[in-house]
Amino acid sequence: MSDHLQGEAHPGVEAAPAQTRGFRLNHCMLRVKDPEASLRFYSRVFGMSVLRRLDFEEMNFSLYFLGCLEADDQVPEETAERTTWTFSQSGLLELTHNWGTEQQQGRIYHDGNAEPQGFGHICFSVPDLHAAVAWFDANDVEFIKRPDQGKMKDVVFVKDPDGYWIEVVQPDLMSRVGK
Structure with missing residues (x-):
């Protein structure tokens, strides 16, 4: 038996199956209209760094993976290693930019808090x-x-x-x- 809390017990909660050992939440994704404005906001206001950008030209979108780095974080410089490292982290924010949305007027994405509520x-x-x-x-x-x-x-x-x-x-x- 473990000496530390394994989470709170509530109806519907099951013990974590052995097959899920090593699973972790890597990132959550938000769609952004203008990546320059969003990157400025998240880097300046919240101190986040872009760990990796991935472009998908055939589908006309880019992904930006952001994280709050600590002074002792060792981010690989080589692209493939940095991609692997990025997908092994916890608590990242993925900003998805569908090319061309920056030309649209006003806020274009539902924030999830207006009706119908969701995110x-x-x-x-x-x-x-x-x-x-x-x-x-x-x-x-x-x-x-x-x-x-x-x-x-x-x-x-x-x-x-x-x-x-x-x-x-x-x-x-x-x-x-x-x-």
């Missing part, structure tokens, strides 16, 4: 929520909810250039939310 948001944790809010204000980030608004205090929601919601939390402040 909700991605989330970043930060070391200092109030410093992050000041940083977002300094960078003209669009807010949905500030930390003192609504029923859930100390939780922030902002929008990216395509209108997708981003939750921002400070981990040690989350211990008092929910039951």
